[in-house]
Amino acid sequence: MRLAIFCLTLSLSLPHMALAAGEVTEFTLDNGLEAVVIEDHRSPVVVHMLWYRAGAADEPAGSSGIAHFLEHLLFKATDTLDSGEFSATVEANGGSDNAFTSWDYTGYFQRVAADRLGLMMEMEADRMRNLRITEDDIVTERSVILEERAQRTDSNPSALFSEELRAALYMNHPYGVPIVGWRHEMEQLSREDALAFYRRFYAPNNAILIVAGDVSPDEVRALAEEHYGGLEPTPDLMPRMRPQEPPHLADRRIYFEDQRVARPYVSRAYLAPERDSGAQQEAAALTLLAQILGGSGVTAVLSRTLQIEDETSLFAGAYYTSTSYDDSSFSVVNLPVPGRSLEEAEADLDRVIATFLETGIDTEQLERIKFQFSASDIYQQDSVQDLAREYGVALTSGLTVADVQAWPEVIAATTPEDIMAMAQRIFTQTPSVTGYISPPQTSDSLEEASQ
């Protein structure tokens, strides 16, 4: 059993100390490829990730889903690999591999024995520039992504509702378009669409390499030079400019009815600031606000009041995504007990939030939440894959390694006044989108009557 040294250097003076989470090293190759190395020497395993600063929000209008479609197509042939050979080779080495797409990034990863890192880099570098897609690939893989949409979205009324709510929240920004794409546009996605997106965004100077596990930074640097170093950068890489949101002037409402809905609920979303490099305070306040209002179990303000005290709710919560390239969102949700209407559920949410704005923060609760944040820095070290992912999301969202490392301190330094200021801004000065999801009222009652 090998023991790593870096973690032993943590001295534990919780809760006010930010912990380093694994030894993190960064460097940049001459062709612009940025690299981050996270060491964990407990097991002879390495996670190799390549992230592109290109996601669904970077797609040309009218070809929604192309970023995700291209992600699937990257497992097809290159100049030197047959279609499917990439994954077959990873598996022949005992590894696993996959990929993911979001609005702000596309990422590819393999988890393998540490001594297979060079082979992974060789293949990943190859498919950054040498992809060969055929028309046959397009036809079958387009069917796969349509099946993926059917499975994840069309079969799930809650997912459809979220899609509608998001489309209403973002009036101009492409965050309102689903990552997987709108079905009618997915059906038309072509080889040319995929190759255009590939040529524009898949370049070493638009990518971030993250390697986490039983490796040394020197080793990673040497391998990265060898395999990625020879790739030509794209000289005319354009800055990421997405259409931005205009000021939201009006509250909006949506009513989504679907006969498959078993449990009606109400959800409300607000546009909210995200973490910006060197300016993470507002996002830290919102992160804590979401925990205070709707965090874990029965101690948060919404769940304690509505689930435990009033017994009017089966579930109440709050959500905020802190890490995002452009404006993020803050939302609250209330799933009422059977027999209670969505109008009443919405009024319940309003009342609890209004009371919170008057009475303010329970400082003991805030201390517990902050302690859990510092503890999560310990627990998180157990999975370098999660840590690698955190860095990948941050770096493709305009943040730096220094921002990621400063985040725990920014959270710890956030005061009740900071949090209440953000609460006032969100709940009293920001127009919102409120959505109801329920079965169709009339047909549902008819069905019940006829049974």
Next chain:
Amino acid sequence: MSMILRGLSTMAALVALTLPASADIDIQEITSPEGISAWLVEDHTIPFVALDIRFQGGTSVDPEGKRGAVYFMTGLLEEGAGDLDAQAFAERRESLAAQISFSAYRDSVAISAQFLSQNRDEATGLLRDALNAPRFDDAAIERVRTQILSIIEGHQQDPDELASQAFNAQAYGDHPYATPAEGTLDSITAMTRDDLVAAHRAALARDRVFIGAAGDITAQELGELIDILVGDLPSEGAPLPGLADYALEGGITVVDYPTPQSVTVFGHEGITRTDDDFFPAFVLNQILGGSGFQSRLMNEVRVNRGLTYGIYSYISLADWQPMMIGQFSSSNNLVAEAIEVTRDIWRDVAENGVSEEELEAAKLYMTGAYPLRFEGNGTIAGILAGMQQDGMPTEYINTRNARVDAVTMEDIQRVAARLLQPDGLRFVVVGQPEGLTSSD
């Protein structure tokens, strides 16, 4: 497909000799002062310990007419214990930053916990109370009852759940496996506090507990900790249910549900871990429908035909009936073809076995992936508890890859013919599939 495999065999020659033979892991088998055994992987790198505690039996020890009792009881373990009501319990857990989760499965009640080293004693005391002195307060019972009723109603609108429920109902006769673990609207509505107290007494006992631990704790400290956690539980729990009568016949069951994509669960009888043919079957399944993108099913149904986003099969080693089960979702106009292709592949492999390249690739993947599993305290603790529950010795870790490597083409051919029953497959389809009707 043949092109992929050509690429693979070259690769195989390159890597076969260099993969680690087994996981580099040191398991201590310990016995507590009160005689309770546990497995430990000690690692002081990160200042926390992960525990995985499993009580065999799980929801299958529900008494007749009380379906859902163990599931309901498990949901209440974190809703107040000892001096603490639900709210105070949750606050205490947060103030310790202890991570504790309680789950009820068909073969076990499982507790997974992670405690910081700096407050491990306090966190242990909190979990001790939850396991030994749950309060079952009336307010908590009513709140959880409402939640479970809502979950049951949700399942009735969830095509994945509907498919599993319909499959289980046909497969397991009158065994508890045949019905949903969370109970029915009627059984949950009728459940009393006495029923829940009895379920606690029945399911959490020392004669059925398996404990895995990994992280910042010594063997002696772990022995003391487990005596505190489970040493005062009853020595014996409720009788275990015994084997299920396998009741499935080949055919197609369509459950009409308005959704654009049909969910299909399929399967037939499986094989036990103690069977001499287990390892060939294990390798066979990897080739047929195992993880990753290389399996026959994934290659043909997804990669070549685009009929689904994902399809897989697995050998289910449930305690009371081994099964071979698979699942996929396909649009209503594609699902009939996907079923036909699946059955054809099943038949082809049953009759013709697999190619040498496929066998070689599966072995490389399985033996290479195995040592990589043992990463992280939380994962390791879970593996340790699971191995004990399945009656596997610690040496299994060192012999497992050799047993995979020993599987021959003849083994695969024999076991494929014995195990795979293309005409015995039952497909349960939930949706509005085109060109498909129930066969009986």
